[in-house]
Amino acid sequence: GAVVSQHPSWVICKSGTSVKIECRSLDFQATTMFWYRQFPKQSLMLMATSNEGSKATYEQGVEKDKFLINHASLTLSTLTVTSAHPEDSSFYICSAGAGGSDTQYFGPGTRLTVL
Amino acid sequence: ILNVEQSPQSLHVQEGDSTNFTCSFPSSNFYALHWYRWETAKSPEALFVMTLNGDEKKKGRISATLNTKEGYSYLYIKGSQPEDSATYLCALSEGTYKYIFGTGTRLKVLA
Numbered sequence: 001g002a003v004v005s006q007h008p009s010w011v012i013c014k015s016g017t018s019v020k021i022e023c024r025s026l027d028f029q030a031t032t033m034f035w036y037r038q039f040p041k042q043s044l045m046l047m048a049t050s051n052e053g054s055k056a057t058y059e060q061g062v063e064k065d066k067f068l069i070n071h072a073s074l075t076l077s078t079l080t081v082t083s084a085h086p087e088d089s090s091f092y093i094c095s096a097g098a099g100g101s102d103t104q105y106f107g108p109g110t111r112l113t114v115l
Numbered sequence: 116i117l118n119v120e121q122s123p124q125s126l127h128v129q130e131g132d133s134t135n136f137t138c139s140f141p142s143s144n145f146y147a148l149h150w151y152r153w154e155t156a157k158s159p160e161a162l163f164v165m166t167l168n169g170d171e172k173k174k175g176r177i178s179a180t181l182n183t184k185e186g187y188s189y190l191y192i193k194g195s196q197p198e199d200s201a202t203y204l205c206a207l208s209e210g211t212y213k214y215i216f217g218t219g220t221r222l223k224v225l226a
Contacts, residue, residue, distance in 0.1 A: 004158060034214075043119070043216040044204070093159075102147050102208050106159040 003027050004096050006107030013084055014115055021079045021110045023094030029074035030096035034104060035067070038091040047092075050077045084114040119207055121217035128195050129225050136220040138188045138205030146210040148188050150179050153202045153219070162190075162203075195224045 003026040013019050023033055031052050036044040048069050050056040056069035066088075068080040077096075081088055093109035120139050128134045138148070147166045151159040163172040168183040176193045192199055202221045206214040 009156075036216075041218070043218045044206075044214075045216075046214065049213070102210070103149065103161050103164055104214060105161065106151075108156065108158045 002098050002105040004030075004094065004105050004107040006094055006110055008110060009108060010111040010113075012113045012115065015085055016083055018080055018082045019084055019112060021081075021092055021094075021112075023077045023079070023096070023107050025075045025096045025098075025105070028096075028098050028105075030077075030098065031074060032097045033071055033077040034095045034097075035069060035077075035079050036093045036095070038093065038109075044093065047079075081112065084112070086114045088112065089114045119205060119215050119217040121203075121205060121220050123220060124218065125221035125223070127223045127225055130195060130197060132195050132224075133191065133193045134195055134222070135189050135191045136203060136222075138190070138217055140186050140207055144209075145207040147208045148181055149206045149208065149214070150188070150190055151204040151206070153204055154200075159204060190220075192222075195222075197224045197226050200224045 005024045007022045011019055033050045035047045037047050038044050046059050047062045048056045048058045050069045050071040052071045052074050058064045066082055071077040091109050091111050095104040095106040122137050147164050149164050150162040152162055153159040163179045165181040170181040172179050178191045181188045200223050202219040204219045206216045208214050
């Protein structure tokens with residue numbers, strides 16, 4: 001149980017384009033989902049917390065207009081990287097809370113490369 | 116702001132060896148400590164969650180301990196197998212799900 005999928009697993013795009021990443025909880029409802037980013041040799045850094053039906057809460061230093069998060073249902077959250085630049089190239093991973101416990105369940109991540 | 120450190124960054128062990136690594140943090144002001152195993156191209160898998168000083172958890176050949184007074188947690192693997200090769204992450208949560216991760220320990224078990 002508590003399976004989270006993420007799509008796509010990798011994407012290459014041109015500078016200036018937008019990329020959407022989907023995160024789905026497959027066998028549970030997730031009122032809260034999280035988006036992390038990991039640069040090489042660094043730890044997973046929380047970007048934002050997304051609650052179903054409300055606006056996401058962004059961590060300090062994360063541009064909300066650049067990283068659009070939508071959590072329209074209890075099983076789906078999306079992250080859209082708008083006007084991507086090479087410095088946005090990174091590994092993005094989502095997680096979901098299953099309710100009643102502090103444990104987060106993670107997707108497998110998305111490797112974004114911006115040319 | 117909590118700072119979570121893991122050591123070593125990476126290690127290689129022979130199949131059958133036992134090993135351990137450390138997650139350290141400067142304060143006991145947190146809600147829980149989590150350990151995850153993360154195999155390449157897969158989702159991080161939750162191993163343990165610990166909240167109290169002296170907590171010990173075990174899952175098969177893997178166990179973990181928590182010492183909040185001195186600010187560390189150990190993860191032990193007994194009789195390492197090649198399938199244990201993965202990155203082991205620890206994370207502190209401050210409650211309400213918010214995690215702060217260490218950089219992980221990358222384990223390679225040689226057959």
